[in-house]
Amino acid sequence: AADRFDLGAHWVCSTQGDILELMAELGVEHYPQNIKGTKVLQVGDDDVITTYNSLIPNLKSKAGLLDLQLLINKAEAAAQAADVRDPYHSSPYAEELDSMSLDTYMRRETDHPEVHDILKAAVRASMGCEPAQVSALFWFSYCHAGGGMMRLLTADPGAAQEARVKGGTQQISALLRDAVGADRVRLGEPVVGIEQSGAGAVVTTAAGARYACRYVVSSAPVPQMLRWSLSPPVCQARRSLWHDLRMGSLMKVFVLYETSFWLEAGYSGEVVTHGGRRDPSDGRRCDTGPLCVTYDATTYQGTPALVGFVAGVAGDQWFARPAAERRAAVVEQLVAYFGAEAGRPSGYLEKCWRDEDYTGGGPALYAPPGGMHNFHMLRKPHGRVFFAGTDTATSWCGYMSGAVQAGRRAAAEAMQELAPAALSAADKQAIADARHALRKPPQRRTRRGGWAGKCLWAVAVLVAVGGALVGGYYWGRLGAQREAPPPPPVAGLGAAVVHLG
Secondary structure (H helix, E strand, C coil), rough: CCCCCCCCCCCECCCCCCHHHHHHHHHHEEEEECEEEEEEEECCCCEEEEEHHHHHCCCCCCHHHHHHHHHHHHHHHHHCCCCCCCCHHHCCCCCHCCCEEHHHHHHHHCCCCHHHHHHHHHHHHHHHCCCCHHHHEEEEHHHHHCCCCCHHHHHCCCCCCCCCCCCHHHHHHHHHHHHHCCHHCCCCCCEEEEEEEECCCEEEECCCCEECCCCCCCCCCCHHHHHCCEEEECCCCHHHHHCEEEEEEEEEEEEEECCCHHHHEEEEEEEEEECCCCHHCCCCCCCCCCEEEECCCCCCCCCCCCEEEEEHHHHHHHHCCCCCHHHHHHHHHHHHCCCCHCCCCCCCEEHHHHCCCCCCCCCCCECCCHHHHHHHCCCCCCCCECCCCCHCCCCCCCCCHHHHHEEEHHHHHHHHCCCCCHCHHHHHHHHHHHCCCCCCCCCCCCCCCCCHHHHHHHHHHHHHHCCCCHHHHHHHCCCCCCCCCCCCCCCCCCCCCCCCC
């Protein structure tokens, strides 16, 4: 059978129980993402390409490496506190974190360019935007839903990029369609309106068809629902939230080869890069190369390939360039990382998710600073309309597993109205978790640590670097670090009803 390459969703992992359970039910298998070998790093102001073999990149600056680890530690603590069900009313630093972008937060914690570039590449690949565009509070709540920031950004066991789907992810949708009945799935009929009454609802499509029902489950992304005519209209808080949310903008590229020469040379295929600075005097119209992250994409049948992502500022610039120029730039970057053999691809595929009319981008929604006080409205029902879709999930939102979890929960909400006796305990818990309203804790300002805290941090730094110079450098910086809030419990979710949105 011919190999398939996923131009959309790509990975699953062992901590994504909802999608793995569905895949097992459908007979779909997965296999490990290759991470064996040397990784490539290109960050910082000097554009030097280096390699590393650890989970955390081995930066040239020891001070930068320590800043990276400290930033990760603080981010993980912030993610634990920002409960995705209602982050604004869970984190004790919600107002402060939502008043700034993730970029502002990052620059407040470190001034090392290498650390900035690593986080930029990670956010570009995972959200399709720049750290300067996303609320710091939203980012931490997004990480919370996946079990932490490092779990979102790595391919280690339990992390987001751990495994791939044999035969491609599109088969999951096809198998669900067959299970429901292909004659019950209406393609080419986008919804344009929902009118509710006391007895039920009527869904109208662009083809002029009208479907009467008692309840509606919508898995459409927010940009699509903004186009709909809704009667009655949604409340002001929800409408403000919908207008505030943005869809990421990302391009996914596959470069195919005759052999997996990078694996033979001892590379894993993983690259983290700022793209490499480009000299504007040579007539090039883009500031950097297009790629921010790459992975080995050799299939389980053995077809050699690399997969890469283009997003953020680089994406905005490169999406506007001709396809041939974009391909040449991608290959040029791969040659810089893996050698001359990368300059002889046997095939090339690319998909710009922003071109999809009914999603408007990807891989996920994000919130700019200042609007998270309405985030708890995201999954709240609107009369007879229940909201599914991966962005409404409370576990692994933005991923396939989140889509399955949200579909199960929304189906359970409809069943609660139609046949409440049929609900399992897990269904009821999923509904309760989705509608959970958290009491807002007192807001706390950033506090400077006391002498005991300063001394402990100073000793840790001195031991780590073995020199008083770097220890003194951190003495002043670490005084501004706030106390990490205690982690809230993360609710387990599940349901017995599966709904195809």
